[in-house]
Amino acid sequence: xxxxxxxxQSMLSLRxxxxxxxxxxxxxxxxxxxxxxxxxxxxxxxxxxxxxxDDLEELAGLFVKEAVGYTVADVGALFIVREGDxxxxxxxxxxxxYAFDRQKHTSCSFAFGEGLVGRxxxxxxxxxxxxxxxxxxxxxxxxxxxxxxxLLLVPLLVDHQVMGVIExxxxxxxxxxxxxxxxxxxxxxxxxxxxxxATRQMRxxxxxxxxxxxxxxxxxxxxxxxxxxLEKELEALxxx
Numbered sequence: 001x002x003x004x005x006x007x008x009q010s011m012l013s014l015r016x017x018x019x020x021x022x023x024x025x026x027x028x029x030x031x032x033x034x035x036x037x038x039x040x041x042x043x044x045x046x047x048x049x050x051x052x053x054d055d056l057e058e059l060a061g062l063f064v065k066e067a068v069g070y071t072v073a074d075v076g077a078l079f080i081v082r083e084g085d086x087x088x089x090x091x092x093x094x095x096x097x098y099a100f101d102r103q104k105h106t107s108c109s110f111a112f113g114e115g116l117v118g119r120x121x122x123x124x125x126x127x128x129x130x131x132x133x134x135x136x137x138x139x140x141x142x143x144x145x146x147x148x149x150x151l152l153l154v155p156l157l158v159d160h161q162v163m164g165v166i167e168x169x170x171x172x173x174x175x176x177x178x179x180x181x182x183x184x185x186x187x188x189x190x191x192x193x194x195x196x197x198a199t200r201q202m203r204x205x206x207x208x209x210x211x212x213x214x215x216x217x218x219x220x221x222x223x224x225x226x227x228x229x230l231e232k233e234l235e236a237l238x239x240x
Contacts, residue, residue: 038177042184042188045063045185046188048063054199056095059095060096063189064078064098067166071181071182072172074148074170074171075098076097076098076167077108078094078095078167079121079167080163080164081093081121082109083197090121091112092112092118092164121155121165125155127151128150128152128153129150130150132149134147148171149171150174151167151169152169152174152179152182154182155186156186156189156193157187158190164189164193166186168182
């Protein structure tokens with residue numbers, strides 16, 4: 001009868017509501033897990049940046065290893081803009097890598113706009129690709145070599161100035177919250193690289209100034225000795 005129909009509809013409605021409630025609860029739980037994971041990761045990498053803040057090579061090596069270990073990525077590299085380049089001829093050089101085997105680009109450097117790494121730098125926007133060019137990167141492991149399924153490229157920017165590019169690849173997809181985490185991490189890393197470069201430049205200028213001061217001091221000493229020698233010769237002439 002109608003009563004049975006209403007009962008079935010009520011049961012279906014109750015099950016539907018319970019399912020939706022469960023899904024909403026699961027979604028909230030995942031979001032909270034992602035927030036906690038991101039916060040812990042930012043704190044972890046902040047400590048790493050402080051430890052290696054005066055050596056770009058050490059910073060790059062540690063960063064890539066930790067980034068691959070903390071995310072689902074299986075391979076990674078960090079490219080940093082070569083110092084001293086004119087803006088029109090900027091080159092991104094690989095400073096650190098992990099489980100990396102690039103077959104097509106053995107030089108491990110890219111001009112702005114060249115390849116996917118150079119494109120991310122030129123466009124100043126993250127690039128996420130799930131259909132990589134054949135043979136672009138191979139991932140080395142104990143089981144042999146595999147081609148990744150996804151690739152994430154994040155440019156490192158300080159006031160719209162590109163400091164480098166993070167490249168991470170995975171055998172599976174990289175979740176959206178991890179991609180956002182790497183983007184946030186890139187901001188902190190860019191600031192760190194800029195600070196390291198500025199410190200290095202200041203050190204070079206100080207060393208150059210010190211060398212020039214030492215040269216001036218040596219010349220002054222030599223000039224003083226020459227003056228003293230002339231005075232001795234004049235005194236000798238006067239005595240004669």
